[in-house]
């Protein structure tokens with residue numbers, strides 16, 4: 001049992017989050033329970049407004065839950081922390097810094113400076129295939145390139161848990177596919193715990209070891225699907241019978257919740 005507990009990276013217990021909206025209380029999450037294991041890749045799908053971003057922001061320490069317990073490495077989450085890195089849909093790069101300096105930024109914040117910081121930053125810039133652009137500024141990059149920088153920066157900071165809120169949501173289909181593949185390759189090499197929100201069932205399935213399906217607001221976990229498709233996965237995996245079977249299952253459950261929202 002002790003060994004099992006040690007394997008749990010993030011523990012979410014009975015989490016509730018209420019906002020004070022214009023027309024009264026909004027219960028965004030109610031009774032959310034989830035354990036995320038060390039190095040696990042968990043993806044999250046659910047209808048719009050079901051509280052996915054709220055949950056991610058609580059895990060990031062940017063929001064506090066109204067009640068419930070959330071721990072990382074067994075310690076209650078209080079505010080942001082270096083062990084948790086976040087990638088949002090909007091790249092959030094510093095426009096006045098070059099690609100290299102953007103990726104070095106979190107290293108500098110940790111006291112890693114000069115050549116050492118450059119070496120680490122360059123490793124991740126190479127990983128996302130942007131070596132030729134290290135001296136460019138964000139405004140000179142496409143959306144996909146900016147998101148690559150954001151991912152390189154998150155990895156360079158070497159967090160134990162990567163929290164990603166629809167990181168590829170604003171990208172065209174081809175760039176999105178390419179970044180999914182890069183993220184998978186990186187995850188297989190670096191084995192970080194990933195919590196990844198998406199609206200795209202294909203994306204949830206190609207990336208995740210488990211897909212968490214959230215219910216319509218107030219958000220809670222409706223189902224968790226184990227994705228028993230081995231890695232390495234690639235775009236051909238999307239054609240496999242098991243992929244299509246799981247896709248239908250997840251899609252029908254998300255659609256039921258979508259209909260609930262529209263009631």
Ligand SMILES: Nc1ncnc2c1ncn2[C@@H]1O[C@H](COP(=O)(O)OP(=O)(O)OP(=O)(O)O)[C@@H](O)[C@H]1O
Nearest residue numbers: 019020021026028047048049050051052053054055
């Ligand atoms: N600051 C806030 N004040 C009041 N209500 C809020 C606030 N932030 C979010 N909400 C409400 O909480 C609910 C959950 O929002 P959240 O953004 O977490 O959902 P989501 O599942 O991430 O949505 P989407 O998929 O559209 O991004 C929504 O009904 C939203 O309107």
